[in-house]
Amino acid sequence: MLIFEKSKTGRKCQNLPECDVPVVTLDAKDKREVKLHLPELSEGELSRHYTELAKKSHGVNDGFYPLGSCTMKYNPRVNEVAAGLEGFTDIHPLQPTETVQGCLEVLKTLESYLCEIAGMKRMTFQPAAGAHGEFTGLLLIKAYHKSRGDEKRKKIIVPDSAHGTNPASAAMAGFSVVSVPSGPDGCVDIEKLKEIAGDDVAGLMLTNPNTVGLFDKNILEITKIIHDCGGLCYYDGANLNAVMGTVRPGDMGFDVIHLNLHKTFSTPHGGGGPGSGPVGCKEFLVPFLPSILVEGEDKLVAVKEKDSIGEMKNFYGNFLVVVRALAYVMTLGKEGIPEASKNAVLNANYMMNKLKDLYTMAYDEVCMHEFVMSLADLKKQTGVSAMDIAKGLLDFEIHPPTMYFPLIVDEALMVEPTETESKETMDGAIAVFRKLYETAGEDAESLHNAPMTTPVTRMDEVGAARHPILRYQFED
Amino acid sequence: MLIFEKSKTGRKCQNLPECDVPVVTLDAKDKREVKLHLPELSEGELSRHYTELAKKSHGVNDGFYPLGSCTMKYNPRVNEVAAGLEGFTDIHPLQPTETVQGCLEVLKTLESYLCEIAGMKRMTFQPAAGAHGEFTGLLLIKAYHKSRGDEKRKKIIVPDSAHGTNPASAAMAGFSVVSVPSGPDGCVDIEKLKEIAGDDVAGLMLTNPNTVGLFDKNILEITKIIHDCGGLCYYDGANLNAVMGTVRPGDMGFDVIHLNLHKTFSTPHGGGGPGSGPVGCKEFLVPFLPSILVEGEDKLVAVKEKDSIGEMKNFYGNFLVVVRALAYVMTLGKEGIPEASKNAVLNANYMMNKLKDLYTMAYDEVCMHEFVMSLADLKKQTGVSAMDIAKGLLDFEIHPPTMYFPLIVDEALMVEPTETESKETMDGAIAVFRKLYETAGEDAESLHNAPMTTPVTRMDEVGAARHPILRYQFED
Amino acid sequence: MGSYVPNTLDERKAMLNEIGYESIDDLFRHIPEQVKIQGGLDIPEGMSEMEVLKKMKEIAKKNKVFPTIFRGAGAYRHYIPAMVNNVISKENLQTAYTPYQAEISQGILQSIFEYQTMMADLTGMDVSNASVYDGATAAAEAVAMCADRKRKKAFVSATVMPSVLEVIKTYCFGNELEIEVIPEKDGVTDIDYLKEHIDKQVACVLIQHPNYYGSLEDAQTIGEVAHEAGAKYVMSVNPISLGALKTPREYGADVAVGDGQPLGLPIAFGGPYLGFMTCVESMMRKLPGRVVGETEDYNGKKGYVLTLQAREQHIRREKASSNICSNQALCALAVGVYLSCMGNEGVTKAAEQSMSKAHYMAEKLAGAGFKVENKQNFFHEFVTVSDTPSEKVLKALEDEDILGGYPLDDKRILWCCTEMNTKEEIDKAVSILKEV
């Protein structure tokens, strides 16, 4: 039941006192006339309403969550305590510098750690999410070329396996997108890349390991091809959890990157956000960075680059998310960071190996932090699709892998266990995957009808898009 | 699965740093030799474990909770925020007085409010629960008689409808218990009381409204009978939610009382505690009070009475529970307190009236904050017992009323809706009650087997008591 | 060193054995040696939870928490009901991903649907998205959604919050739309200038209302000018003000945007906040970002799903209406809880009290020699001019633990009041300023 349907006129919580100064009223010209329809409930009813909504949601604590490309690792509690400190939550963004030395220290400290992990010179925390980071990074590339009078560079090269945000961000930044195909090995087709590379190329966007979970061995050659043609290399940090502490994007030849603090650095996803997508770059791009950069040792100050592309957002980014990520990196430290990624890779390989006799792996070789299965054969044989298997998992309290991505794999399921899952949890999930495979052969119908145990069954998404109902309609 | 079954040797959370001073070791004489078997889990697994336990629990937010005599009202969030303030949680109980002025103010302020509500002179917050308060109050009575050399008074009179803690507390305080029967109207049988009253009576324990939900109209006569024979009157505050702001125990003639902050004053029950059972008394009993009393205006000080019965507990009671109750009384204030109790009574009468055509009310008259139904007839007709109806409610996400209490009503169900429930919630519950009554006639068997939808069905309690397994047995 | 990896060294070895590897490093063997880090990361060693928390508390203590705040300028300290934090701390809501799997995400989806309804209602619009990053990016996205092949220019008033204007410009550096700033006149948008310069190339006119200086614009007229030229009308509004002020829809706007921070989010050194975007129905399919819609499941049971995904990047890729993917969902949840706690009466009260207190303070400050510069009526912010240097004024307040208004320059200060500022606080601040 919607909260509006529970509302009764006249019920309320009592949060505010009465006014202690003379009440000022507005002229009719500016006075609201249309009625407000906010919910009216007592506090107890309200509290039950949100308890009910929480029960109908599935978080990381509710079970295995191997959602590929999303790095659904455990969100540590200490991060939440740190982000809840009054000394962070109750600070106005425009307070005098000497009263925000702690906030500046947070930015400065995490910047130095993440730059070391990424192999970058400086970093801005202003971007609020991965896609926002991509857009920021691409504007840096655009500004760079512009600063050199090299304005003919209008193309951004994106592999066909890339996250959908890559081409969308490139378009937003005013570039045209050129897709470079993947070879049969799932990696960038070098020859095709060479063909595309030219003096109209502004840059390349790549994630490595890529979205099929493979580390592109030719990475140094790839970045060299781009550099040689005068372009810059952008690293999509969505998959950094595979290699942090082992390989640095900067050392692979990338000039600008974004990281996803809400994936790699353990901050919660919040049902879709807030995230944080800090953008780091090599020294020659620093002058174009947006937002503040923190300088100084004892007395910290915030400075702005004068050739900056400009602000990407009000203030300095999703600060409380940054606080959480700092607590995480402080906790793991120099050994813990590579330990996390190594175990992420071990877990993915373990699961892949325990499934590959049944399920067809899109690329049957050592994977990094995730792997992609193709259910094309299964579908052909049984009619059971990737979607059906995914929905079948829901009845076992397992969040499904990412479905139908990357686009280059037919009937794809992309599995990312992360390092915070135990062997038992994976063994349990492996058993479920195997059981579903069996069920596909024996009783395909039951999987077409899955899930059965959830608050609702499969939804009519076509109907939703065709006749959009995007809000509750009040009677008056 | 028990947490011990999830434990794997070598897994851990990392909460403590390494030691920064030379490590001291114990002689063999005092060194632990037996192995520890605490759980070893990663933080993520631990977190999921407790999420799982929480899912298998039913709190006030999970649905209607009309548990008679327990006053399961909504537990306001602001109370929790107040009790979580560092300025309360991080204060050592033995800090110098000038550094705990805030804590003393909490005690002093709530004491003054509750004394006004109860009609008492002073109050101690040391008792940790209702039963602890009863024991404290009875020791005050004992000390009083002793101080007057009146040591022959060995009897405490308790109605047959009383909470079980009353006689148990009296026994702990060294008294013998004399039960006074209830009349057909559910109230104290005055004639019988007169017969019992005598110079061997130390006092009477009573709750009013009583456990059948009725206000004993003869209350002034009752307390007079006791006073006339030289005894004192103890008020069990479990049912104060019916009358706070309307009637004061002190004005009914009671000399000493306890309140349940975790019932009447909205602090959470915690799955069984911590509660808080402050004891208030009239002026002549103040010299016997345990623990500290706060005195002073600008500079508060803690004093102890020199004729005190002594400490009932370390320090000053369940302080953080007291903080919550203070926030509650501050919120409601002089109008809100009686408003709460009046609506508790309205809600109970509403439910009773909407059920009494089907269910037999133990006493068919205006009730106070709760009412008692007798399912004796239903059981005779259908075989469906109070227990069966209670268990049937579980399948509708309603917590059952108190079962088989008070003892003077056969097949009793005691319903206390509280004031924080809405009409809709009660209407929903009424419908369920009515439906179950119907089911009893049509399909008694299904109710014997209820509940069906809970994590477990009815438990073998006899087996549990006969062959007690009170802990997990480790293999080594 | 802290670690959240459950598997012990023995278990890792066992897993490797099972899959035929000797060491974890073998799994990385195919990575070219020359890109591997040599000698480990140059960051400090990990710490125990006790040490991390101690350190974080020390860092937080280096910030000054002002118990009294008269500063707004884009970040507003309103009262946040205890319920808000309680709800957004629930792990099932806090740790979930974007609700792609509708069957196990009805709670989150419903909360967004409720948020959309409330924001549409508050702004008087037909539809709302599920949030964007903040008020500035909402404004920039609104400009983009109004543009089409023929109309590639936006008029933005000089009286919008400066960083919002900057963000719009940055976004337009990307999408290559042209921005023209409508100059300020007497503290509000210069309508004459707009009338004179607007033409058929203009995609939209965007103003902020109340504007950066707190003043009410002639919002009705500006909308009429925009519409006459065939342009869309975008209003950036403070959502709290809508408890008292006309809705953007009533003023004639096609799109309403703003920062939702005042609705239950802490000031938190600038984030996370959230941007809201609502619009008239005809522009629904141009609205960027996630949207949740109502539908039914296969059994006919009502439920909610992410919808209109055809606009989005994972389907449309470079043809998407925007690149937004992660948004500020948990902040939208917080807003939903806030608005539900406050209800109609509470939001009206917050608006009225904020405005009333600002007017009270303005009057008192005027009495203390701080001339109020706003020529129009203002909401809960206003600008004073004084000969006393702003720095000196603010220092005097800071010494008494009061964060004064935001210094616009050496003489002008932008003040803000909310329902959190008591009369007593205001009187105290003014009495301090009388001594400066």
Place this chain on the structure above:
Amino acid sequence: MGSYVPNTLDERKAMLNEIGYESIDDLFRHIPEQVKIQGGLDIPEGMSEMEVLKKMKEIAKKNKVFPTIFRGAGAYRHYIPAMVNNVISKENLQTAYTPYQAEISQGILQSIFEYQTMMADLTGMDVSNASVYDGATAAAEAVAMCADRKRKKAFVSATVMPSVLEVIKTYCFGNELEIEVIPEKDGVTDIDYLKEHIDKQVACVLIQHPNYYGSLEDAQTIGEVAHEAGAKYVMSVNPISLGALKTPREYGADVAVGDGQPLGLPIAFGGPYLGFMTCVESMMRKLPGRVVGETEDYNGKKGYVLTLQAREQHIRREKASSNICSNQALCALAVGVYLSCMGNEGVTKAAEQSMSKAHYMAEKLAGAGFKVENKQNFFHEFVTVSDTPSEKVLKALEDEDILGGYPLDDKRILWCCTEMNTKEEIDKAVSILKEV
């Protein structure tokens, strides 16, 4: 005025109508007028949430939070993992009643069963109850559970925490058992006195170990003396010490009690804490308080219930083994979470570090002229004697935001260290004391 009543005035009226009453006051008509309050309660008017929280924050600020604490004496500041608060804040656990309805209370019941197992394991005993109010009432209940018709006297050492001794005496004022205090000799229990005075009337001997002064008692010998006389042996212990020290069972105790506060509960001006009670199997049915047991449901599925209720007040009434009803269940949950977070290694570390730091500090203080009085080995508390008045010593520390030890008298101070006290803090405190 705040209110948590949902029903509006109209709804209340409608409800009254339905059941045939005119006003709520009619429902109170049968209450005699002469007992009704005239003129309303004399307490302040209610307040909004914003005001209440502001007021509570102001009150809390009147307390001084010491960042460094060297005071124990019954309340110990150990590190509390973030998980603990997270779990006990979950509403289904926090707001539930005592788990009478097992079918919907398996989570709480299981958590108590786990707590019982951990406490039994920590103390080396067979069974544990589900908690009593605190360490003092646990000691008093233990004395009562050892008594029978023939044995109505308890020997309690003078070296137990003074307020524990007081509580035992208060309880015995009730149940009329006789208490004899075993005197202290050289800071520990005078065993010779005990040997001389113990007889067949003695129900139990109770000591605290480490005792109030931090010293280790000759716990083994005392147990032997008790058992020789046929008395039970009760040890009150600090649970953290059991990460290093012998268990009560190893020393020969029949019953172990103590305060669980050090295991994850804040010092919180003295409460809520919890008392634990564990014992050997033969005394199981004498153990007061709630107990959870394992059993099966009708389908044979394993589960948990409150059990051995025949001992309890709601069945036995005046024959019950104790009157305890509400206990400290949520605190027991906190202890379970704490012990699970810490694990074997963590609890051992907390014990070792607390002890090591106390010994380090004792040595440093001795070097600064504060003579350590303990003649026996001590755990994490110790007593110093000095000619400098205790008040002066503690004031010097307080001025530097350090809460020093607890002053036993003008010359003697009882100090405490835990893993929270860093070497740096200890060195700083000692250097301040060198200047006093």
